[in-house]
């Protein structure tokens with residue numbers, strides 16, 4: 621039996637990923653920073669609710685204890701939780717409106733979150749014979765402009781955080797030879813993150829995460845992929 625944990629899975633791409641992994645027979649820990657929203661989502665899917673705020677060391681440590689005490693082990697960690705600051709009109713913020721405080725807040729969730737959660741769950745992942753870590757990146761983090769030109773989207777905070785997450789993926793892949801570590805670009809998907817401006821369905825947005833989760837540690841490590849194949853760094 622394969623066990624997966626998805627952070628930020630009470631809605632959006634994470635919720636759909638959890639739905640499909642439950643359907644594929646995984647034991648799924650559905651991560652949510654809000655206990656009630658997490659319980660409701662887990663109940664709907666037949667997953668196990670796990671309270672986890674990826675910006676909070678104590679919350680992450682408590683989540684590790686919960687999984688350890690349940691005895692499910694952990695094979696696949698999907699670092700899905702992410703935030704994207706937007707303007708009052710719902711559009712991206714102008715580049716020169718970037719602030720150090722906002723960059724710090726975005727990094728805390730989108731970069732330090734995956735690092736913190738991966739490090740905390742490593743002892744459990746090391747107990748798996750098919751361990752994988754999947755980091756939800758974005759084509760907007762591609763220096764080469766995966767899925768479009770890097771100049772097309774003005775904001776600084778979110779793309780810079782995803783570029784950093786890509787490098788974190790490469791560094792973790794090199795440091796963890798027994799564990800496959802992948803960065804995934806889900807594509808522009810209709811969720812609360814972009815005020816539902818996305819053009820893909822949730823099923824399409826979850827496709828790459830689900831494929832990588834089902835692959836376990838089979839295949840190349842340290843890659844950046846979408847549902848269509850490799851994404852340029």
Ligand SMILES: NC(=O)c1ccc[n+]([C@@H]2O[C@H](COP(=O)([O-])OP(=O)(O)OC[C@H]3O[C@@H](n4cnc5c(N)ncnc54)[C@H](OP(=O)(O)O)[C@@H]3O)[C@@H](O)[C@H]2O)c1
Pocket residue numbers: 627628629630631632633634652653654657672673674675699700701702703704729756757758759805806807808809810811812813814818825
């Ligand atoms: N949608 C797209 O077009 C798109 C494109 C490229 C990449 N992505 C990436 O895909 C991932 C999922 O995005 P989405 O579109 O599904 O967004 P979403 O619908 O806004 O969902 C984001 C999830 O992350 C959770 N979250 C935020 N901060 C958290 C924290 N500190 N601790 C734990 N959970 C936290 C949210 O919880 P709450 O409900 O409590 O806020 C929510 O469950 C993100 O990493 C995003 O950057 C999305």
